[in-house]
Amino acid sequence: MSDVTLSVRGLDAGFSMGGSTVMVVRDVDLDIRKGEMVGIIGESGSGKTVTGMSILRLLPDNAVTHAERIDFLGTDLLGLSAEAFRELRGRRIAMVFQDPVGAFNPAKKVEWHLKEIFERSAAKSPAHVDRAKNWHGAAIQLLKDVGIPHGADVMHLFPHQLSGGMLQRTLIAMVLAFEPDLIVADEPTTNLDNIVERQILRLFRDLQNRLDCAFLFITHDMSIAHMLCDRIAVMYAGRIVETGPTKQVFADPKHPYTQGLLASALALDTKTERLKEIPGELPSPTDLPPGCLFEPRCDFAKPECRAKLPAMSDLGGGRGVRCVLYNHA
Amino acid sequence: MTPRDEAPLLAVRNLLVRFRLRQGMTAALSKGPTYLKAVDDVSFDVRRGEVLGLVGESGSGKTTIGKTILRLYKPADGVIEVNGVDITHLGERRLKPYRRDLQMVFQDPLSSLNPRHTVRTALATPLLLHAICRADEVETRIDEALSRAGLPTNFKRRYPHEMSGGQLQRVAIARALTMSPALVVADEPVSKLDVSVRAQILNLFKDLQQAFNITIIFITHDLRVARYLCHRIGVMYFGKLVEIAPTEELFSAPKHPYTKALLGTLDESAATLEGQSAVAGEAFNPAADTVGCRYFDRCPLRVERCRAAHPSFEDVKSGHGVACYEWRRS
Numbered sequence: 001m002s003d004v005t006l007s008v009r010g011l012d013a014g015f016s017m018g019g020s021t022v023m024v025v026r027d028v029d030l031d032i033r034k035g036e037m038v039g040i041i042g043e044s045g046s047g048k049t050v051t052g053m054s055i056l057r058l059l060p061d062n063a064v065t066h067a068e069r070i071d072f073l074g075t076d077l078l079g080l081s082a083e084a085f086r087e088l089r090g091r092r093i094a095m096v097f098q099d100p101v102g103a104f105n106p107a108k109k110v111e112w113h114l115k116e117i118f119e120r121s122a123a124k125s126p127a128h129v130d131r132a133k134n135w136h137g138a139a140i141q142l143l144k145d146v147g148i149p150h151g152a153d154v155m156h157l158f159p160h161q162l163s164g165g166m167l168q169r170t171l172i173a174m175v176l177a178f179e180p181d182l183i184v185a186d187e188p189t190t191n192l193d194n195i196v197e198r199q200i201l202r203l204f205r206d207l208q209n210r211l212d213c214a215f216l217f218i219t220h221d222m223s224i225a226h227m228l229c230d231r232i233a234v235m236y237a238g239r240i241v242e243t244g245p246t247k248q249v250f251a252d253p254k255h256p257y258t259q260g261l262l263a264s265a266l267a268l269d270t271k272t273e274r275l276k277e278i279p280g281e282l283p284s285p286t287d288l289p290p291g292c293l294f295e296p297r298c299d300f301a302k303p304e305c306r307a308k309l310p311a312m313s314d315l316g317g318g319r320g321v322r323c324v325l326y327n328h329a
Numbered sequence: 330m331t332p333r334d335e336a337p338l339l340a341v342r343n344l345l346v347r348f349r350l351r352q353g354m355t356a357a358l359s360k361g362p363t364y365l366k367a368v369d370d371v372s373f374d375v376r377r378g379e380v381l382g383l384v385g386e387s388g389s390g391k392t393t394i395g396k397t398i399l400r401l402y403k404p405a406d407g408v409i410e411v412n413g414v415d416i417t418h419l420g421e422r423r424l425k426p427y428r429r430d431l432q433m434v435f436q437d438p439l440s441s442l443n444p445r446h447t448v449r450t451a452l453a454t455p456l457l458l459h460a461i462c463r464a465d466e467v468e469t470r471i472d473e474a475l476s477r478a479g480l481p482t483n484f485k486r487r488y489p490h491e492m493s494g495g496q497l498q499r500v501a502i503a504r505a506l507t508m509s510p511a512l513v514v515a516d517e518p519v520s521k522l523d524v525s526v527r528a529q530i531l532n533l534f535k536d537l538q539q540a541f542n543i544t545i546i547f548i549t550h551d552l553r554v555a556r557y558l559c560h561r562i563g564v565m566y567f568g569k570l571v572e573i574a575p576t577e578e579l580f581s582a583p584k585h586p587y588t589k590a591l592l593g594t595l596d597e598s599a600a601t602l603e604g605q606s607a608v609a610g611e612a613f614n615p616a617a618d619t620v621g622c623r624y625f626d627r628c629p630l631r632v633e634r635c636r637a638a639h640p641s642f643e644d645v646k647s648g649h650g651v652a653c654y655e656w657r658r659s
Contacts, residue, residue, distance in 0.1 A: 043524060044494075193387055195590060261525060271556060274532065275528040276528065277525075281495055282525075
């Protein structure tokens, strides 16, 4: 398909520590089309962040990454040199992290950051050159668009003088100026308070509408994924266990883990006397169960689940699930 | 019941806690205020066997209240009474029995446990320090506490780094409960846990509370969590208690516009982002020296007098208080 912006096949990632290598992401396949927002959902330790980071080559030096294929707009990312990759990241891929503070240079004012973006994107087209010349007005307009009405004042502030919500807004204004082809957002609202979180989520919706780019949204929060994402992939202990269009997965989750996760996440939304628990805890990546990774916690576990890891079953309609209960085909 | 038994277990009156923003010359030369009022004129009671929720966003002062009740911070003004005894200014020696009676469970269990101590040491130390039991009973007490918290007793030999977040939080809960405390302050004990583990810990709190009739102040930013566990909920906004009511009442008939806004975010999470009103305006700047209502800039009900002074607490009805001039219009 030609409109696929990012296509990943067979991604493995891990870390070498003291002579041994611990794999924390296994066999991840992912496609994100232009204009689409795909969510990776998982708990801490599920490998969702490492998946995003390994695609962007942002993992530390002791990381090990293999993949059959990582294709970004026709470019084979695996074949790129470190320098070419950095150039690509700087021009076409934007990242929004949990902690916006790290995205800013603490010694530079807000205006410096915005100016930098406008100047960098000037190479894109003659219109961008004009825009870069009048960057100040354009920057104030963008700040207004993300809910900062007094942008001219904010431009003179240093990052530490802004609240977390304001920084995340400013960062989103920078992403808007940048006009990337792919945005990777990793838990961008986790550090924010409820009310500010809603405001920022609404901005992400706007980003998606305005930019028509591919969007990878990494979160542990089912309700956020529900609000924003077109499709989701649920990760557990390093593997995708279920994938499909968000609406269908929420309406009818197939994998017992997805079912449990949804039940736990949504149980608090209504008044309840007793929360349903998923027993046990996530397995450690150094001590994974032999068969299905969820088998020790699963209500439906059968002897065959312990024998071998189930393959991804295609359920049609873009849905897939890694569970023997659906292995009829 | 004698009148003494009916007295609240904990009474907090006009509590003021402030942190110094500037010192020395900077304070003398600066135009801004020297202090930040983290908790400003807060009063409430906690009854025996009750779970009181303190809900608010980060910076609202809910954690500061919890820590001040435990005398980890010194209040600038106000009174903290436990069982009718004013402990606000007690010296360390006379405070010691209250240190045992008032226990805390922190948000991050890893940093609240000594990384070089086994679970056994973490649990045994307070038992011995406070002479809770004879030395030969310590092992039994620890085994009991671990089983109650849902952990196998062989976890005694583990170090913190050998446990997951959920298991660590169970250890922290076990440690608090070995003291048979009168009051447990639980500060966001599930906010760092994963969704699938969160339900386990919330259920544990609920079971232990009901089994032992423990009094808990449960601090959380998540109203849904508060609804699940708490009998009453107090809502904080930048150092002020703005509303307090029984849980059912707060959810069915909230009066403060901020409480309503918070409850509004819950409706959204069930649906989508479309078709609801956003809360406009910036949050209050706690370092500014404002005399008016702290919710002023965001408030849809604001009128001129809200600018002049922060509203004092009014009773909507018995047990339901609100700090808003305009609550009748809401």
